[in-house]
Amino acid sequence: MFTKKSSALLLAASVLGSVAFSPVALADEIIKLATTTSTENSGLLGAILPTFEKQSGFEVQVIATGTGKALKLARQGDVDVVMTHAPAAEAKFVNEGYGIEPRGIMANDFVVLGPKNDPAKINGSKDVNQAFAKIAAKPATFISRGDNSGTNMKELAIWNNANVTTDFNGYTAVGQGMGKTLLMANELQAYTLTDRGTFVAYKAKLDLEIKFDGGEALANPYQIILINPKKYPDLNHKGARALSDWLVSPEAKKMINNYKVQGEQLFKASQK
Amino acid sequence: MSEGWLVLLQQAFSLLLSFDPEVWSIINVSFSVSFAALLITLIPSIALGFVLAFTQFRGRWLVTNLIQTLQSIPTVVIGLLVFLLLTRNGVLGDLKWLFTQKGMILGQMLICAPVLVALSQAAFSSVDRRAWETSRTLGVSWPSAVYVLCRELRVPLLLAVIAAFSRILTEVGCSMMVGGNILNATRNIPTAIALETSKGDFAQAIALGLVLLILALILNFTLGTLRGKAMPRSH
Numbered sequence: 001m002f003t004k005k006s007s008a009l010l011l012a013a014s015v016l017g018s019v020a021f022s023p024v025a026l027a028d029e030i031i032k033l034a035t036t037t038s039t040e041n042s043g044l045l046g047a048i049l050p051t052f053e054k055q056s057g058f059e060v061q062v063i064a065t066g067t068g069k070a071l072k073l074a075r076q077g078d079v080d081v082v083m084t085h086a087p088a089a090e091a092k093f094v095n096e097g098y099g100i101e102p103r104g105i106m107a108n109d110f111v112v113l114g115p116k117n118d119p120a121k122i123n124g125s126k127d128v129n130q131a132f133a134k135i136a137a138k139p140a141t142f143i144s145r146g147d148n149s150g151t152n153m154k155e156l157a158i159w160n161n162a163n164v165t166t167d168f169n170g171y172t173a174v175g176q177g178m179g180k181t182l183l184m185a186n187e188l189q190a191y192t193l194t195d196r197g198t199f200v201a202y203k204a205k206l207d208l209e210i211k212f213d214g215g216e217a218l219a220n221p222y223q224i225i226l227i228n229p230k231k232y233p234d235l236n237h238k239g240a241r242a243l244s245d246w247l248v249s250p251e252a253k254k255m256i257n258n259y260k261v262q263g264e265q266l267f268k269a270s271q272k
Numbered sequence: 273m274s275e276g277w278l279v280l281l282q283q284a285f286s287l288l289l290s291f292d293p294e295v296w297s298i299i300n301v302s303f304s305v306s307f308a309a310l311l312i313t314l315i316p317s318i319a320l321g322f323v324l325a326f327t328q329f330r331g332r333w334l335v336t337n338l339i340q341t342l343q344s345i346p347t348v349v350i351g352l353l354v355f356l357l358l359t360r361n362g363v364l365g366d367l368k369w370l371f372t373q374k375g376m377i378l379g380q381m382l383i384c385a386p387v388l389v390a391l392s393q394a395a396f397s398s399v400d401r402r403a404w405e406t407s408r409t410l411g412v413s414w415p416s417a418v419y420v421l422c423r424e425l426r427v428p429l430l431l432a433v434i435a436a437f438s439r440i441l442t443e444v445g446c447s448m449m450v451g452g453n454i455l456n457a458t459r460n461i462p463t464a465i466a467l468e469t470s471k472g473d474f475a476q477a478i479a480l481g482l483v484l485l486i487l488a489l490i491l492n493f494t495l496g497t498l499r500g501k502a503m504p505r506s507h
Contacts, residue, residue, distance in 0.1 A: 069472040146455060148471050173455040175467040184452050187360055187370055 031060045031239035034079040040064035042197040048255045052246045058239045068148030077232035081240035083224045086150040099225040104270040105247050110218040114211035115189040123211050129162035131212040139170040141190035146173030155193045197266040283475035302460035306441045309380035317385050321392030342386035348445030354379040371452035379446040384436040391432030395425045
């Protein structure tokens with residue numbers, strides 16, 4: 001175990017070192033990957049991508065943003081490949097001819113957090129729709145990311161399935177990333193929907209507990225999608241394909257399954 | 273960009289002119305919070321500026337320099353300070369002001385007060401002290417003497433007010449941190465622009481940017497006119 005200080009120093013040294021000594025990568029060796037803040041914040045990509053880079057000789061540059069913007073960047077041909085977690089938006093992206101060969105890489109799940117005393121009594125609900133309906137009926141404070149991220153789209157889909165409109169007193173759209181949203185929910189002692197990974201990473205800072213989890217409706221599958229060469233012939237399609245192939249290889253699957261934060265496995269590699 | 277900028281501009285204008293409720297709620301939050309912060313700090317700040325310019329006391333130099341320094345503190349640092357005060361386990365946690373407009377007003381007061389004090393002090397220092405002393409010896413009461421002085425200095429004082437107002441209307445750091453960017457409650461123009469840009473939706477960001485631009489134009493024209501009136505005409 002490193003102490004905080006020494007690992008920070010190591011990090012600084014390695015960053016400086018790589019800046020000072022790495023030969024500048026040629027344009028066709030760089031893969032620009034647009035992905036979501038959850039994969040980046042959980043540290044998964046930092047743990048597995050260096051192995052791919054060593055084996056393939058490509059350099060992956062990660063642009064971490066919300067799912068909505070990641071797909072938009074891909075649509076505009078600003079990146080070479082995209083990895084997101086919003087099935088409906090991804091299907092649209094593929095059907096409109098921008099994306100090709102979507103592949104499921106891995107999944108984690110969403111959980112509903114709430115204050116320890118559970119004012120809306122959602123613990124023990126039969127499914128997530130019922131849990132959400134109870135929050136709106138109370139009405140308890142619910143913090144929504146409100147930023148078109150995959151998590152935000154998931155949350156809106158649940159309200160929709162629960163036949164609840166989000167104009168109840170206590171619905172709070174904050175337009176922030178997952179981490180900031182958790183801190184706000186903690187301050188206001190509110191309910192919120194989060195991916196398990198970010199919750200585990202922030203657990204120590206939070207006075208909130210998982211009040212509902214499990215069930216098919218809260219599954220959170222991640223896909224990698226290549227960009228159609230017919231739309232943008234000049235992107236790094238060779239690199240994008242190499243990355244996509246490697247991510248579904250047995251080696252990558254093993255690394256994904258073995259990646260743990262604070263002793264908890266965050267992602268399950270897909271079984272295909 | 274897949275969307276041409278002309279299309280974006282057109283969308284932006286239609287958002288503004290069709291009175292899109294979300295856009296106008298954001299504009300309303302911005303102005304009501306910033307006006308409140310400005311009005312609360314206005315009189316005390318100008319009074320302090322007056323005191324610093326017209327009186328001699330021990331520590332005056334220190335206070336003056338402190339205020340000059342406060343002017344240049346980044347707004348995110350003020351935001352951090354207010355956040356730590358208002359957080360659940362903070363000193364003022366019981367107020368429950370974090371992520372409310374009241375919290376934002378507090379932050380903006382701390383940002384605009386130093387600007388107002390420093391600029392009004394400069395304005396008062398530029399006046400010939402003898403005019404002040406003469407009017408006092410003629411038996412003019414304190415308040416009316418101050419009033420006459422302020423009328424005399426209305427252009428530089430108004431400049432101070434506008435500088436302070438534009439600083440708080442356009443700052444993003446403190447509002448984002450203390451307000452939390454909550455739609456229809458604490459989402460103001462700068463935090464909304466930051467959010468929409470991060471979402472990749474530029475139309476609303478441009479619409480709100482236009483509002484700020486138009487406001488800047490109006491303020492500058494007003495100032496220009498005032499300055500023109502204040503200048504003695506040369507024939």
